[in-house]
Amino acid sequence: MAASRDARRLYRLVQEGRLCALREELDMDIEAANRDYKRHLHEAASMGHRDCVRYLLSRGAVVDCLKKADWTPLMMACTRKNLEVIQDLVEHGADPLLKNKDGWNSFHIASREGDPPILQYLLTICPDAWKTESKISRTPLHTAAMHGCLEAVKVLLQRCQYQPDCRDKCGLTPFMDAIQCGHINIARLLLQEHKACFCAEDSLGAQAIHRAAVTGQNEAIRFLVSELGIDVDVKATSTHLTALHYAAKEGHVSTVQMLISLGADINSKDERNRSALHLACAGQHLACIEFLLRSGLRDSPDITGTLAQQLTRNTDILQCFGHSMMA
Structure with a gap:
């Protein structure tokens, strides 16, 4: 019970970025994990606390430790627009190509957040990072288009070699993703720069x-x-x-x-x-x-008869049809 309280206190210090207090407290196992297997390095990376990240790494924290769903600290860092934390993790050996249980690597996650400097950095240190698909065959281009990340889509079109109208397992293209989410600016870009097919x-x-x-x-x-x-x-x-x-x-x-x-x-x-x-x-x-x-x-009279049984429990709809017939 006391150990559990100690772990919660340490996680809170990491979340708040209180490095001095963390140094004083951290005499226990640096790889201690919670019920989701999340470690201190995951928490520091996800909150963007660079000082805590660097301190934990200096103490020998495992850089590619896995939490629930196989997320690494680098993946967690890529959910934030904090390039310096990402750089620290990579310089200590974090692997951008590792995938979580859904098949997403760090580059894919960064594409969802849409920060161009982070995407440019990941492509520089790992030029093949874009060659990834989730378990349902979605690419980072699909994800950036769906989430309305226009500047990220520009980077992906400039530096990556996605096939026009690449499809996921449901047959969706990045153009379809952009349209169904209302991102017309991205749809235009895909038409102009990627020769997307609007009738796919x-x-x-x-x-x-x-x-x-x-x-x-x-x-x-x-x-x-x-x-x-x-x-x-x-x-x-x-x-x-x-x-x-x-x-x-x-x-x-x-x-x-x-x-x-x-x-x-x-x-x-x-x-x-x-x-x-x-x-x-x-x-x-x-x-x-x-x-x-x-x-x-x-053909509303015909439809009224066809659907009468289905609509018997909805008097509002039946009244609606009745008014229509009398009009």
């Missing part, structure tokens, strides 16, 4: 416009349709769903409005003969149903 399909045959509809990224949809000329009614090849179907399924009313304003066919059917209204009803999205009914669906 994922493993389910969905394109970037479909992914943007799922996440409700209205401005990204406008960019794809108005600037790039993508057909607003293009269907995913495996399901025949349009962007309007996807938006209705998720209940994104503003996205449904956007798509219709861009000319989406409200009566378009998927391979199972379902319209966007069918999918809005299946998801019990009342506001979306009301908007679609007001927008002039030709």
Whole structure:
């Protein structure tokens, strides 16, 4: 019990960066770990306390010790924008190519944070650091694009040799990641500098416009349709769903409005003969149903009958259909 209290006190000193107090207290095992196998060096690196990091290293702390999920102190340091701590760890032998349980190395983690000097440094000391994929085949370029790290994406395109439209296990490209997260500036850069294909399909045959509809990224949809000329009614090849179907399924009313304003066919059917209204009803999205009914669906009487059993427990939706029929 006393040992546990001692360990907690030491972790607190490291978190707070209190080096003098740490020196006075640290007569115990320098590799002591908590229940997650996190050691003092992990904590100091993750908090960016350079003095503590250097002191622990000088005392012989294992530089590539592993905590839960196989994270090293260098990986923890890469979650912070503190180049000096990263340099100290590397100079004491930290390996940037080690991977955690998800298949991420330190460069991949740094790409998520998006600090260009850190990426440039890691590429200088380990030129092959970019040649890594997670266990689901995501590259640092995917990650930087998803997290909106524009300057990091510029570094990756300048110094690394990623194939245009590299895909993860779901078939997603960095361009799709940028679009579905609303990072239009990165999408433009990938088109201009990496020759990304804006109509590439994922493993389910969905394109970037479909992914943007799922996440409700209205401005990204406008960019794809108005600037790039993508057909607003293009269907995913495996399901025949349009962007309007996807938006209705998720209940994104503003996205449904956007798509219709861009000319989406409200009566378009998927391979199972379902319209966007069918999918809005299946998801019990009342506001979306009301908007679609007001927008002039030709086959609402047929849909009312088809979905009657499914909607019997939702009187608000049934009333919505009733008002639509009487209008």
